[in-house]
Amino acid sequence: MEDIQKLISEEADFICRHQLPSGAIPWYERGIADPWDQVECAIALDLAGRSGEAVKAYRWMRDIQNADGSWYFGYLDVQPQNLTKDTNYSSYIATGIWYHYLFTKDLNFLRQMWNTIDRAIAFTLRLQQPTGEIYWACDVNDKAWPGALLGASSCIWHSTRNGIRIAKLLGIEKPDWELASSRLAKVIREQPELFDKFGENKQGFATNWFYPVLTGVIQGKEAKERILRHWDEFVIDSWGCRCVRNAPWVTVAETCELIMALCRIGEMDRARLLLAWILRLKDHNGGFWSGIRLPEQLIWPEEKNTWTSAAVIIAALAQARGGDID
Numbered sequence: 001m002e003d004i005q006k007l008i009s010e011e012a013d014f015i016c017r018h019q020l021p022s023g024a025i026p027w028y029e030r031g032i033a034d035p036w037d038q039v040e041c042a043i044a045l046d047l048a049g050r051s052g053e054a055v056k057a058y059r060w061m062r063d064i065q066n067a068d069g070s071w072y073f074g075y076l077d078v079q080p081q082n083l084t085k086d087t088n089y090s091s092y093i094a095t096g097i098w099y100h101y102l103f104t105k106d107l108n109f110l111r112q113m114w115n116t117i118d119r120a121i122a123f124t125l126r127l128q129q130p131t132g133e134i135y136w137a138c139d140v141n142d143k144a145w146p147g148a149l150l151g152a153s154s155c156i157w158h159s160t161r162n163g164i165r166i167a168k169l170l171g172i173e174k175p176d177w178e179l180a181s182s183r184l185a186k187v188i189r190e191q192p193e194l195f196d197k198f199g200e201n202k203q204g205f206a207t208n209w210f211y212p213v214l215t216g217v218i219q220g221k222e223a224k225e226r227i228l229r230h231w232d233e234f235v236i237d238s239w240g241c242r243c244v245r246n247a248p249w250v251t252v253a254e255t256c257e258l259i260m261a262l263c264r265i266g267e268m269d270r271a272r273l274l275l276a277w278i279l280r281l282k283d284h285n286g287g288f289w290s291g292i293r294l295p296e297q298l299i300w301p302e303e304k305n306t307w308t309s310a311a312v313i314i315a316a317l318a319q320a321r322g323g324d325i326d
Helices: 002-018 035-047 051-064 087-091 093-104 107-125 150-169 175-190 206-214 220-229 252-264 268-281 306-320
Strands: 074-076 079-082 249-251 291-293
Touching: 002 035, 002 306, 035 051, 035 087, 035 093, 035 306, 051 093, 051 107, 087 093, 087 107, 087 150, 093 107, 093 150, 107 150, 107 175, 150 175, 150 206, 206 220, 206 252, 220 252, 249 252, 252 268, 252 306, 268 306
Parallel strands: none
Antiparallel strands: 074 079, 249 291
């Protein structure tokens, strides 16, 4: 556990070194910040005992939220760079703030952030379709991209459930969120073809494989069978999880998220093994390389992302504690 704590402290230091005075946490020096990875970094900072920095990260999000409850896809400090409005990116703040409360028990901050959370989930659920799935994003003119992504929708379900938990704690009823989350879970479990409108499954993203398990939409025996059924398609022995099924590229972030999913289903031996493998991609100057191309063992890309360090922190603690962080 001592080695895990050292790893977590080093990776938290790496994230903090990149946080701007505004609270934004860019991917790397002079890189963009995006809402989803901002939250991921804030969760990791809370886990590492850096709650002051996490609060700064969330206040940055509160201050730049769009009037419709969304955020843009990417920012340089506070200046938007990509005006796409992603539903998963927007709703994820509910997960971050819920975990912040679990770590700190700071009810006042929860109250301060409620309006931000309320508007964010409302924006996301406006893109829910009659069949239950939630479209991925819309442009600056509110024209929706007419398709839903399985990994993103699974994450939205988790965020909506965390939003409901926050609302209940504050004495607020959200029956529309309850209904929306039930419809979303049902379509994920029973109609996965609705998440393949443009052939997304052929692309073979690892997140479509394990995100329904990671987020808890699929549980129990079905979850374990899902992970084990596709294990050999995505996991490269001694390295980790591919980002895409047919690509020879192992990524640290996807491997860490798979570790979290394994912790949820009690596959702790596999989780420990994956964590040991990815430690090979830690840079002695701080941070982790994003991934490696095999069999050439070529590091790519050359940037070390803050969100990769965040994923390492969350996965390491989940594994060390013998379960997920809930």
